[in-house]
Amino acid sequence: MSAVAVDAPVGAGTGARGSSNGALLALARFEARRLLTRVPVVVAFVAYAAWIVWHTPGSWDGHPALQEADRDTQAMPMLVGLAVLVSANFAALRPVRHGTEQHLGVLAMPAWRRTAAHALSVVPAALLTAVCVGGQFTWEALKPGAVGHGSPAELAAGPLVVLAAGTIGVLVASLVRSPVAAPLLVVPLLYLLVLGSGSGGADGVSWLAPVVVQSGGDALPSGLLGRPAAWHALYLAGIALCAAFLALLRAGGRNVAVRTGVALTLALAVAGGVLQARGAQPSPELTAARERAVSDPALRCTERGRSTYCAFPEWAPRVGVWAGVVDRVQALAGGTARERRLVVGQRIGAADLVSDAAVPPRSEPGRVTVGTAWGGNRVPEFSSAVAAVLVTGSEKAGGELCDGRMVTLMWLSLSWQDDPMDALRRVRLDDSVSGSAIVLSPTEPLSMTEGQTDVVRRLLEKPAGGTGERVKAHWDELTEPGVTTARAAELLGVAGPREADSCE
Amino acid sequence: MRVAAVDLAGAVWRTLPRRVLAAAGALGLLIAAVPAATGAEPTPWQTLTLLRGVALTGALGLAFLLDDPARHLTAPVPVRRPVRQALRVALVAPLAALWWTAALLLVPSASRPPAGAITLEAAVVALLALAGAAAAVRLTEGARPGPAVAAALLLAAVLAPLSLPEDWALFVAPGDPRWAAAHDRWAVLLAGAVVAGAWCGPEPLGRRRWRGAG
């Protein structure tokens, strides 16, 4: 028995057919909508948004350096990435889990194009992450105290991590047809994330982690960062695309485009990995520039009032607020200190991103150091440094101070501030307002004895005006080396300390 | 009766998601073996983190323990679901204990955290996974709650250390003064997980109850 095949299609409308690519995009949109409404993804995005709203108002005390703030957008997208990885994996495994593979297998769209749609469905999640990253960064940039420049490559890391996580989830689904694989994979990934954020990023291997945070040091001028951020973005993009193309290959997409895609994206990821490893080692020029930035930084100096302010060019907008502090402290001083010309110079302790090195005090008279951070405790700290120079002549002398001049110094530093008592608390290392304590400043800390603390506290509790006149009237004696705390208290009209000065 | 119990245990054993459990167990041991294999000398904090990861891996496997594709078929059989679920747990428990002991022995002894405390943490995570699976079985119609429970567990494992307030800290380092208080909290969680798991055991009957005395 044989049958004759008839060539002409018989009757039967077959409905409107679109192009395969149109169908692919339609499926990608369908899957993207589902992906963005999965519980883990929603929870992750809500947590991310909540974190931004909770974290950003107080970050960097309102004075971010944008070349540092851009990196701050990278950590939380990893959380979104984990949720997207697991959810994209479960979505790609849906036909296996619910037994529809057999049915879907005879539909017009081949399995590998379905996989492609799953890979594409991650893109909106990455775009939403980009929106969050952009929102967080814009918020930082719009703060009145913001300085410096962000890097697009640093900002791209977060969305790219989400993209890579999603495509890796799809790849895992095509390799292991079990829903346990993705959650289990996440555990080692978590270590990788923690390792990456905790590492110094000094070698190429640590840059293989999705996000390398590098924190702990001073904010640096953009030119000294030495982060291979662009290569890292290339590396992440390569991984994301390579995982997607491998998933297509694995799902049966064996055509030239897919094979070429695998080869190209693999090359991209490898190139990114190699180049970022090379970029992670500071070049001799960068090392030299960093050393110069510590020892003899190239600063841009401007005159404000009597004093000169020298800052890294990116920090130039901040000169005004420094000058405001200097002017207020100087206005409280008496004698020649009122008219003294100061040179405020910006300095950093170490020019890498992870060491928290102290800046040595300057011994030249009239020199005041200011760091790259500002806002919060940095303000009374700087104010103390200015007062120390006005009272003792130099930063170095201020650090060695242990007599009654400390009372005048602290009063100058604090009395102009909105809440002097709170400023006193914040400027002291142990957040106390009684007993002896270390007082922070941009360079070496000062030390206050218990008696000096008591006197300063009594002064700050009195109206500032009366004390101000006494300070000006007795300026010379108050700033005389060797003046006792008891004498200073007497001159300023408050009760003296219970015990005589003694500096350990 | 005894023969029946053995038969029942055998039957339940065959329904366990053994490959999932084996995969999770193997990965957990691999993680625990990393310092020994690489010759690294981790700090106590690193070892603790490692063991927490091992515990999480095991718990992810256990999230699949109550997956039962034949759930709707076996709903009305005389051996009630709590018994079958308890049997599943009982069959796995000795193996899990052995596995955890092996993991503890694999990490460098020099930096190993107090065994009792970290075992308590691991037990809580495992029981939370089981309670989550039991809750999913009780509250939904799904026969395989494993993936959803695993995803929830992961999310909780990532979010909890980030979002717990200072007063409720759970993930503290061995030298931390809050170590003892944190483990009191872990013990409370343990009790909570056990109660929740037990409550979720019976077949869901909704608001309807069988009438008549037991």
Add this chain to the structure above:
Amino acid sequence: MTPTVSASGLSLHYGRTRALDDVSLRLTPGVTGLLGPNGAGKTTLLRVLATAVPADRGAFTVLGHDPATSRGRQEVRRRLGYLPQTPGFHPDFTAFEFVDYVAILKELAGRGERHREVRRVLDEVGLRDVRGRRIRKLSGGMRQRVALAAALVGDPGFLVLDEPTVGLDPEQRMRFRELIAGAGEGRTVLLSTHQTEDVAMLCHRVVVMARGAVRFDGTPAELTARAGGRVWSSAGRDPGAKAGWRTGGGSFRNVGDPPAGAELAEPTLEDGYLLVLDGDGDTAEVAA
């Protein structure tokens, strides 16, 4: 009539089991019923025709396209509606989402147009009111209709239905018959079933399979005619009958070679089917 589907010499082996043995068929527009006991190869034949598995030997064309080539297979799949025996569902999807999902995979163009088409088929199978409900909340009959809607979406020229009425109550089955009859207008429908009534009521043609081979291929009337003069009533079970059962009226109905002078009864399609299957498997099983 010109065949829309023609198959010749289809054979398929699973290990040493012969699932299809030299099956040749021509299908024309209208509903063709496929009858046979369990394990006769019905599902295998449907899966081969639905391009889910390739045959070991033999060839077939659907609406002029040869699924042996990948391009031809693609063309066939664009014109195919398939309702598998155990259609899986994604329980989290709503009925609309699921059919829309299948429509996308069938590469239907344009979002608006596609959604219109999805709504049309859901209306057609009577799920207009529950299309926003999740599949896990739907009853078995409704789920089956969702699966039929998924098969019908995109107006396929060739519809392959594998036991679509299993597990449905009589009223639902009636409704399904209406749907299938409607689908058979202008389309080629291949309907696998255990329900001889379905075939009697719906099909312009019936194919009976057993042990992987075609045992009968003709009209339902021809199949019924096979039993002409071979069905009789008796007071007790007739030992000479191939099958016999007590009817509600108390007398026995026998199928086989009647003894002389037997009281002949009006044959049904099922009687013809039983006689065609004679010797092929457990006839009692299908004579439910």
